[in-house]
Amino acid sequence: MPITGLTRVLAVIGDPIDGARAPEALSAVMADLDLDVVVIPVGIGSDGLAGFVKAARSWRNLDGILVTMPHKAAMCELVDHLSAQARLTGAVNLVRRAPDGELWGDQVDGEGFANSLTARGFALEGMHVVMLGAGGVARSIAFSLAAEGIASLTIVNRSRERALALVDDLDASFPALRSSVGDESAVATADLLVNATSVGSVVQPGKPLNDLTLIHPGMIVADVVAKPIETALLLAAADRGATTHGGDLMQKSQFASIVEVSQGRPGDRE
Amino acid sequence: MPITGLTRVLAVIGDPIDGARAPEALSAVMADLDLDVVVIPVGIGSDGLAGFVKAARSWRNLDGILVTMPHKAAMCELVDHLSAQARLTGAVNLVRRAPDGELWGDQVDGEGFANSLTARGFALEGMHVVMLGAGGVARSIAFSLAAEGIASLTIVNRSRERALALVDDLDASFPALRSSVGDESAVATADLLVNATSVGSVVQPGKPLNDLTLIHPGMIVADVVAKPIETALLLAAADRGATTHGGDLMQKSQFASIVEVSQGRPGDRE
Numbered sequence: 385m386p387i388t389g390l391t392r393v394l395a396v397i398g399d400p401i402d403g404a405r406a407p408e409a410l411s412a413v414m415a416d417l418d419l420d421v422v423v424i425p426v427g428i429g430s431d432g433l434a435g436f437v438k439a440a441r442s443w444r445n446l447d448g449i450l451v452t453m454p455h456k457a458a459m460c461e462l463v464d465h466l467s468a469q470a471r472l473t474g475a476v477n478l479v480r481r482a483p484d485g486e487l488w489g490d491q492v493d494g495e496g497f498a499n500s501l502t503a504r505g506f507a508l509e510g511m512h513v514v515m516l517g518a519g520g521v522a523r524s525i526a527f528s529l530a531a532e533g534i535a536s537l538t539i540v541n542r543s544r545e546r547a548l549a550l551v552d553d554l555d556a557s558f559p560a561l562r563s564s565v566g567d568e569s570a571v572a573t574a575d576l577l578v579n580a581t582s583v584g585s586v587v588q589p590g591k592p593l594n595d596l597t598l599i600h601p602g603m604i605v606a607d608v609v610a611k612p613i614e615t616a617l618l619l620a621a622a623d624r625g626a627t628t629h630g631g632d633l634m635q636k637s638q639f640a641s642i643v644e645v646s647q648g649r650p651g652d653r654e
Numbered sequence: 655m656p657i658t659g660l661t662r663v664l665a666v667i668g669d670p671i672d673g674a675r676a677p678e679a680l681s682a683v684m685a686d687l688d689l690d691v692v693v694i695p696v697g698i699g700s701d702g703l704a705g706f707v708k709a710a711r712s713w714r715n716l717d718g719i720l721v722t723m724p725h726k727a728a729m730c731e732l733v734d735h736l737s738a739q740a741r742l743t744g745a746v747n748l749v750r751r752a753p754d755g756e757l758w759g760d761q762v763d764g765e766g767f768a769n770s771l772t773a774r775g776f777a778l779e780g781m782h783v784v785m786l787g788a789g790g791v792a793r794s795i796a797f798s799l800a801a802e803g804i805a806s807l808t809i810v811n812r813s814r815e816r817a818l819a820l821v822d823d824l825d826a827s828f829p830a831l832r833s834s835v836g837d838e839s840a841v842a843t844a845d846l847l848v849n850a851t852s853v854g855s856v857v858q859p860g861k862p863l864n865d866l867t868l869i870h871p872g873m874i875v876a877d878v879v880a881k882p883i884e885t886a887l888l889l890a891a892a893d894r895g896a897t898t899h900g901g902d903l904m905q906k907s908q909f910a911s912i913v914e915v916s917q918g919r920p921g922d923r924e
Contacts (some may be wrong), residue, residue, distance in 0.1 A: 404659035405659070411657050427661070428714065438708075439706040446696075
């Protein structure tokens with residue numbers, strides 16, 4: 385579809401932006417859906433973020449901003465409204481621009497992850513989950529899994545302090561959830577293992593789980609890493625008879641939320 | 655060429671932007687040249703212009719801004735440097751962003767027009783020219799034609815005051831040029847007639863010259879209107895044996911200057 389004066393814009397902001405895959409991947413989705421939306425990379429550092437967000441309020445054919453590293457936390461302070469998910473995770477990865485110029489910050493990482501599992505027919509309710517990591521993506525996933533009614537969540541993280549903070553926040557919003565900080569031995573009895581760290585990606589190769597023999601047949605092993613899709617963790621999980629769930633599926637599911645922006649749906653606002 | 659994190663951006667700013675042809679036309683030029691540049695429409699009103707320009711300083715993969723109505727005059731105050739052509743015309747239609755974030759304002763309307771004529775082999779030096787209009791585009795064309803060494807320029811304009819101001823400015827920079835305010839009877843002895851008004855365009859149909867019989871064989875009749883390419887003026891000129899020169903040629907020639915932005919050439923700086 386040619387870009388004309390009528391084309392709407394979705395900005396992908398980050399620093400650096402060179403390696404961002406979202407512009408190409410999302411452009412393909414927009415084209416598939418026959419949406420007249422161009423997805424552009426915007427390379428802006430932290431010192432320029434507030435200025436760009438201010439300009440976005442006046443930019444009438446801008447549908448929204450997909451926020452990548454390192455701007456997710458800072459974006460919380462710059463938008464006019466925060467969704468529950470963004471407030472809980474302290475991070476915004478999607479900004480919707482309303483026709484009146486107001487900006488609505490949302491966090492669709494966790495929602496995308498949870499939706500990608502339910503789309504495959506997995507019932508999350510009652511599951512015992514082990515999550516590796518307690519960073520921004522991990523927080524978002526934890527709150528979304530909690531909202532889906534998982535029974536327990538064991539958080540395994542290098543920084544115990546950060547993991548404890550997440551448990552506290554989960555307890556405040558989801559008192560019925562049994563959440564705790566633990567170690568990877570919990571994988572032995574888990575229904576779902578989630579790697580929410582970047583270990584296993586091309587930029588940080590390796591295994592986020594030290595003892596791969598804890599993986600057992602019948603469990604689901606999910607990875608947020610999308611490049612490569614077949615991480616060392618998922619290859620080991622497949623070898624051991626577990627069901628694997630790649631980061632590409634989470635990404636595709638997130639796209640649904642992002643595409644909504646360009647279709648003029650309000651999304652999760654409060 | 656797919657849009658990736660490495661793609662550079664050229665913004666076309668205006669209000670309204672819906673009808674802008676530059677995004678599509680320039681995208682095609684960029685594709686022809688295998689340049690990884692996306693040309694996007696940016697619909698921003700006067701109250702948001704300064705904010706966008708400020709953000710542009712931090713936007714590292716932004717090559718430049720093509721400025722359309724109504725922002726050309728206001729842009730003069732917002733950039734860090736003005737080319738001679740921009741300063742003389744009091745308008746900026748192209749902003750180049752240097753790698754250090756500094757913004758260089760230029761005016762390539764007139765240059766594009768003059769180049770489009772010389773590209774067809776017409777020698778402008780010594781020509782007697784009648785120009786209809788004394789607005790922004792007209793000023794730019796007048797200075798470029800003067801720089802090419804035309805012998806005389808007669809300006810025909812509804813507002814005599816504005817035409818006189820242009821003559822004063824031309825006299826200051828090009829004392830050898832015989833410039834004057836006149837009426838359309840001057841067309842009878844002109845080598846070149848330029849319509850630099852929007853009369854004849856789809857939004858303002860009509861003829862910018864009342865007495866079409868003043869057009870004579872051997873002269874050149876040029877129009878800045880590009881939509882339609884065959885304006886009432888050019889159709890009449892062709893009927894009367896004159897050589898016609900459409901607004902599309904000026905536009906194509908301007909593209910060369912704009913493409914330079916994305917090729918990292920400094921352009922006309924001072």
